[in-house]
Amino acid sequence: IYLLKMNKYNTHTHTHIYMIYDYISNSASFCLPNHSTTVRRPFPLSHGTTTLGFIFQGGVIAAADTRASAGGLVACPAVHKITPIHSHLVVTSSGSGADCMLWERILTREIRLYQLRHRRRLSIRGTAKLLSFMLHPFKGTEVCVALTLCGWDKESGPKLIYVCSDGARLQGDIFSVGSGSPYAYGVLDGGLKWSLSKDEAISLAREAVFRATHRDAYSGNNVDLFHITAQGWSQRKREDLKEEYYRDMEKRSKDRRGKIKRE
Amino acid sequence: MSMLSAQGFGDPGKMKDYHYTGPVEHKFSPYAFNGGTVLAVAGEDFAIVASDTRLSEGYSIHSRDSPKCYKLTDTTVIGCSGFHGDCLTLTKIIDARLKMYKHSNNKTMTSGAIAAMLSTILYGRRFFPYYVYNIIGGLDEEGKGAVYSFDPVGSYQRDTYKAGGSASAMLQPLLDNQIGFKNMEGVEQVPLTQDKAVQLVKDVFISAAERDVYTGDALRVCIITKEGINEQTIPLRKD
Numbered sequence: 001i002y003l004l005k006m007n008k009y010n011t012h013t014h015t016h017i018y019m020i021y022d023y024i025s026n027s028a029s030f031c032l033p034n035h036s037t038t039v040r041r042p043f044p045l046s047h048g049t050t051t052l053g054f055i056f057q058g059g060v061i062a063a064a065d066t067r068a069s070a071g072g073l074v075a076c077p078a079v080h081k082i083t084p085i086h087s088h089l090v091v092t093s094s095g096s097g098a099d100c101m102l103w104e105r106i107l108t109r110e111i112r113l114y115q116l117r118h119r120r121r122l123s124i125r126g127t128a129k130l131l132s133f134m135l136h137p138f139k140g141t142e143v144c145v146a147l148t149l150c151g152w153d154k155e156s157g158p159k160l161i162y163v164c165s166d167g168a169r170l171q172g173d174i175f176s177v178g179s180g181s182p183y184a185y186g187v188l189d190g191g192l193k194w195s196l197s198k199d200e201a202i203s204l205a206r207e208a209v210f211r212a213t214h215r216d217a218y219s220g221n222n223v224d225l226f227h228i229t230a231q232g233w234s235q236r237k238r239e240d241l242k243e244e245y246y247r248d249m250e251k252r253s254k255d256r257r258g259k260i261k262r263e
Numbered sequence: 264m265s266m267l268s269a270q271g272f273g274d275p276g277k278m279k280d281y282h283y284t285g286p287v288e289h290k291f292s293p294y295a296f297n298g299g300t301v302l303a304v305a306g307e308d309f310a311i312v313a314s315d316t317r318l319s320e321g322y323s324i325h326s327r328d329s330p331k332c333y334k335l336t337d338t339t340v341i342g343c344s345g346f347h348g349d350c351l352t353l354t355k356i357i358d359a360r361l362k363m364y365k366h367s368n369n370k371t372m373t374s375g376a377i378a379a380m381l382s383t384i385l386y387g388r389r390f391f392p393y394y395v396y397n398i399i400g401g402l403d404e405e406g407k408g409a410v411y412s413f414d415p416v417g418s419y420q421r422d423t424y425k426a427g428g429s430a431s432a433m434l435q436p437l438l439d440n441q442i443g444f445k446n447m448e449g450v451e452q453v454p455l456t457q458d459k460a461v462q463l464v465k466d467v468f469i470s471a472a473e474r475d476v477y478t479g480d481a482l483r484v485c486i487i488t489k490e491g492i493n494e495q496t497i498p499l500r501k502d
């Protein structure tokens with residue numbers, strides 16, 4: 001069920017889609033997406049997040065919170081929403097947890113197979129296109145995936161491409177995805193410049209995620225940060241935002257004390 | 264005519280203001296909720312998987328002796344709660360896949376491999392999911408305790424402890440505090456010993472049986488160490 005047969009290169013993309021169908025449908029052929037008789041699910045799935053990515057002079061920064069919520073419950077406070085695909089590509093995921101996890105796994109497999117077959121690594125643009133075409137048959141179903149590919153390739157340097165299960169595939173310099181994205185965009189738009197140093201960029205990304213987790217109920221817990229350059233990706237230690245919140249509270253109360261003294 | 268705002272629409276295509284809202288007969292649902300709670304804890308060189316043994320449906324109890332822990336290999340136990348029909352089928356499928364792996368690869372599947380495989384089995388039914396909350400407990404290749412927790416469609420990750428099932432929302436914060444030492448200041452973080460872990464699991468289930476109607480009757484604890492799997496049964500409230 002699991003083992004996929006090798007196919008001719010010229011039908012590569014086409015057969016990918018059927019391979020994915022085989023992979024997904026497994027042995028039970030009666031569960032293909034059927035819209036007229038969808039079974040109502042008695043449980044909620046994990047959703048809700050804040051992820052962001054931006055390009056600056058020192059490469060690409062990808063940041064995300066770590067909360068997975070299922071309805072009103074925090075299903076897991078320590079999820080990895082940023083996953084490395086290969087040494088120069090990192091994917092931030094948003095939407096349904098299981099969909100993102102499995103589709104990232106499928107993407108990693110396909111990229112690795114491409115590398116083995118063609119003896120070169122697929123560009124970030126090519127990866128985004130491949131992912132978008134693989135997701136296309138599932139448009140209109142409940143699959144909910146919104147991924148930001150953050151990477152560096154030798155064809156075009158740092159790259160940031162947003163791919164989602166609705167079919168969008170957009171390249172840009174700054175993206176934030178998820179329920180907390182409006183708050184993150186506010187902070188990023190206010191502070192982002194091309195000429196930021198690496199530390200300033202990291203602190204801006206942290207601040208954006210922190211503010212979003214503060215205001216958005218479905219984002220929270222910790223912040224993960226990845227930095228991608230021509231040398232590859234590097235991960236910053238996962239940071240608990242509780243400490244940041246208390247530091248911020250301290251600073252505010254000091255300001256308030258100063259204001260009261262002046263009045 | 265008022266503006267057609269999105270709030271006026273409940274079910275797809277039916278405007279809430281102008282639609283019948285009385286009793287409605289629902290068509291057949293293939294799912295049922297059979298209750299039950301499962302818990303797994305990973306220690307330095309042991310893992311514990313525990314579940315209650317009550318099988319209920321609505322206001323009735325089908326059985327007082329239906330444990331939800333299933334032994335997969337000598338070092339792995341899975342706890343499945345939710346819809347009992349899907350639990351049984353899923354464990355049968357996992358057993359079959361374990362045998363297939365054993366015959367083609369001439370070795371037993373490791374806990375991590377079983378977890379990864381279960382993720383793909385669950386996602387294979389993405390559009391008609393298995394209504395099962397799974398937690399795998401076992402020893403990894405280095406002999407350390409490992410717990411893998413799943414959602415019904417295959418999202419999973421490795422944890423130190425996890426509660427799943429009907430009383431999971433009550434038990435998880437308690438475990439966060441007692442095993443993860445979360446939300447406490449200035450406390451010494453001692454590693455969990457096997458005896459302390461077993462006692463904690465018993466206490467936690469007794470608390471769950473008090474407050475959750477679907478949890479009770481008896482508790483089955485499976486302790487996995489390199490010597491093997493040791494099972495204990497402890498009585499719980501029967502009301």
